[in-house]
Amino acid sequence: MTEALWGWPPPVLDPAGPYAESVTVLSWALFAMGLFVTAIVVAALWVALKGPARLKAKIGGEKVVGIGGIAFPAVVLTGLLIWGLTLTASLTKPITGEEMRIRVTGEMWWFRVEYLGPSGDVLFEDANEVHIPVGQPVVFELTSADVIHSFWVPNLSGKKDMIPGRTTLLRVEADRAGRFGGVCAEYCGGPHALMGFVAVAHEREEWSEWLTSRTAPRDGTGAAGRGRELFMESGCAACHRVAGTEAGGRAGPDLTHIGSRLTLGAGILPNHRGTLIGWIGDSQSIKPGNRMPSYDQLPAEDLHALAAWLEQQK
Known part of the structure; x- marks a missing residue:
């Protein structure tokens, strides 16, 4: 699901706030500097392989090596470091406590x-x-x-x-x-x-x-009564919390408002009844290694009832 939010241009080049803006400017500067250095290296390689003897001798001389191999990188990298730290200083400015x-x-x-x-x-x-x-x-x-x-x-x-x-x-x-x-x-x-x-x-x-x-008070009931009973009886309540019910588990995500979330499985699935049923029934095939066991022993009607009740938690 989150892949749908990562379109073109790439997010790092599409700032939507002042703190991302400085990172984007720095990124473009690094891209430009990388291209510039690559062009110099390619030109030097062409001279070394195809250029006239006079130029080959020059690029192999101590002066060119000293300037191009030591002085230029030292000056450029030091300048980039100082400029980059200044540019991104807003990311580390003191917290006021009012935010x-x-x-x-x-x-x-x-x-x-x-x-x-x-x-x-x-x-x-x-x-x-x-x-x-x-x-x-x-x-x-x-x-x-x-x-x-x-x-x-x-x-x-x-x-x-x-x-x-x-x-x-x-x-x-x-x-x-x-x-x-x-x-x-x-x-x-x-x-x-x-x-x-x-x-x-x-x-x-x-x-x-x-x-x-x-922040409004909740009763956590909803019309899908069978789904609520299954949630409490099948072990879901031991790991998940739903405000307004006796479910108070802390091992897994809070499900108080799961019905209004955009995604399931930590951003990997769109949230609707079908994906809820699939996630509850066999989360391990969707996200292998996650800490929620698959409830593939539940009959289809129970999975539908659970998903219907969770869908109401908004």
């Missing part, structure tokens, strides 16, 4: 998301999806529950490692509404390549409506 905060924890192989209040209390949870308002800086508190992961939304900012036992901070801001693909950018074993998420930037009014829908 909206979202805590994201990397897990094998998904993202736990917690929206924090002014005092650091958890307002509500989500998984594999982050929502932010347009035009407002957001600080992501990043950590890991197991191995080193890396949080990256190329359209919105640079990447930052998620390290067990530590909290790293990443500043993000969107200057336009949209849906942007995110990934784990650090190899973390198993189905690492299938560990993604979606970042959604909302205009202010839409953001307020979305926030209200997430």
